[in-house]
Amino acid sequence: MRKIAISRGSAGRRRARGRVAGIRLAASAALAASLFLVAGCGGGGDDGAEGTGGGSTAGAAGAADLLGPSAPAKGDPVRIGMISDGKGPVSDLSYEERVADATIEWLNEHRSGIAGRPIEIVKCDALADPGKGTDCANRMVEQDVVAVVVGSSSVGESIWAPLHEAKIPLMFANTTAAGALTDTETTFNLTDPYFGQIDLPAQQAKDKGLKKVTAVVIDVPVVSAFYKSVAPARFQKLGVDLDVVSVPPGTADMTPQLREIATGDPGVVSIVGGDAFCISALNGLRSVGYDGPVVALALCITDATRKAVPADVLEGMAVSATAPVGTDNPSTRLLGAVVDAYGHDIDVHRPGTMSMFTVVAAFGAAVEGLTGDVTPASIAAAIKAMPEKDLPGAEGLRFRCNGKAVPDQPGVCVRGGLVATLNDKGEPDGFTPVGVSPIEN
Numbered sequence: 001m002r003k004i005a006i007s008r009g010s011a012g013r014r015r016a017r018g019r020v021a022g023i024r025l026a027a028s029a030a031l032a033a034s035l036f037l038v039a040g041c042g043g044g045g046d047d048g049a050e051g052t053g054g055g056s057t058a059g060a061a062g063a064a065d066l067l068g069p070s071a072p073a074k075g076d077p078v079r080i081g082m083i084s085d086g087k088g089p090v091s092d093l094s095y096e097e098r099v100a101d102a103t104i105e106w107l108n109e110h111r112s113g114i115a116g117r118p119i120e121i122v123k124c125d126a127l128a129d130p131g132k133g134t135d136c137a138n139r140m141v142e143q144d145v146v147a148v149v150v151g152s153s154s155v156g157e158s159i160w161a162p163l164h165e166a167k168i169p170l171m172f173a174n175t176t177a178a179g180a181l182t183d184t185e186t187t188f189n190l191t192d193p194y195f196g197q198i199d200l201p202a203q204q205a206k207d208k209g210l211k212k213v214t215a216v217v218i219d220v221p222v223v224s225a226f227y228k229s230v231a232p233a234r235f236q237k238l239g240v241d242l243d244v245v246s247v248p249p250g251t252a253d254m255t256p257q258l259r260e261i262a263t264g265d266p267g268v269v270s271i272v273g274g275d276a277f278c279i280s281a282l283n284g285l286r287s288v289g290y291d292g293p294v295v296a297l298a299l300c301i302t303d304a305t306r307k308a309v310p311a312d313v314l315e316g317m318a319v320s321a322t323a324p325v326g327t328d329n330p331s332t333r334l335l336g337a338v339v340d341a342y343g344h345d346i347d348v349h350r351p352g353t354m355s356m357f358t359v360v361a362a363f364g365a366a367v368e369g370l371t372g373d374v375t376p377a378s379i380a381a382a383i384k385a386m387p388e389k390d391l392p393g394a395e396g397l398r399f400r401c402n403g404k405a406v407p408d409q410p411g412v413c414v415r416g417g418l419v420a421t422l423n424d425k426g427e428p429d430g431f432t433p434v435g436v437s438p439i440e441n
Helices: 027-041 055-061 063-067 095-110 130-142 156-165 195-207 221-237 255-263 275-287 303-308 330-342 351-366 376-385
Strands: 002-007 015-020 078-084 119-125 148-150 170-172 187-189 212-218 241-247 268-272 294-297 318-321 417-421 432-434
Touching (some): 063 095, 063 330, 078 095, 078 130, 095 119, 095 351, 119 130, 130 156, 148 156, 148 351, 156 170, 170 351, 195 212, 195 221, 195 268, 195 318, 195 417, 195 432, 212 221, 212 255, 221 241, 241 255, 241 275, 255 275, 275 294, 330 351, 351 376
Parallel strands (some): 078 119, 078 148, 148 170, 170 187, 212 268, 294 318
Antiparallel strands (some): 002 015, 318 417, 417 432
16 A cells, blocks of 8 residues: 655654555566666665664764754745655665655754745655556645655656646656656756766776776666667767676576676676675676676675675775765764654665655755745745755765756756775775766856
């Protein structure tokens, strides 16, 4: 069952507003969801105890200083929507609601909400189902929200279409939805869609004097479409050849698919998949004797990966990320302070936790100069007019939503990403912003 709930910004005011009947999950949606978890919301670990990993870090830095001075919002609440895939047959993203609640509490208590008014959040679970995604979007229109945020969902296109039609601003932490990325009016995406899967491996190849990238990718529709349509032209533009090895999800032994890599000229191997996929790929590369350069999305490297893959295989790998999860830095300290003050049952080490915090906090930062009437039109105008700012939760990255961060993707607000090299324990020592430059007027 997909639920719709309204959660008010102050503690104790949250309550359910209703439920609607679910429909059967389509197989193609499940496959698309498995890819999205690779691209922006997966990660190891349990939901964990309250404030897991956040308390000691935040305490050491001074939680009050991290949260900022008290500046409580007052007056009539302003409704914004939050859509997540929630807990379904493909994934369990139920923790995103708790992260959104905690972040809204912080904005209301320390950032004066929106235009001085408290934020009230309306939630809906799409369950990785395109039909439910459309239904959630329509529900947001019915609930008169002024904007919608999405942390992690595999059905971004279904969510985007009704909201775009209704001219309601929509901010994604990460989406590959074509309509959203090319929207010049009301959609804003907080991840550079090219960085991890194209720009980083291409640059690694150039740095090593190589002319090719071999992408070992999970064979699900949205990934296949990306590597057939967008990726080849982009790699060609960067002067690097691309080979693609597609492997079905759930393949435990990839040796047959990867054998030619060891005997051929693969250049840099780029792995695109979740941790289970990466474990099979990395162990497969090891079994066929490949010892060349490998890059991956940081979400590929979890505790499960570190247990299943020898440390000498992981050491020296370059990984890309949208947030510096697993390291001590101002972004992770702020998240820890927010979770300690306002959250419960949230694992701060989970990448999806930071993604949801980022999209809600960035939305707040984008509209903090708004005064007067709060409407979808005034929200969209404020986001478009905002100056370039630090991206909350993504130390070293900045965002500006004027349509110029990535020229052919006007819905994108971020340029570049974070990169780390894994140490001898398979852990990132620290993340460095790469490909970041000022976003023009």
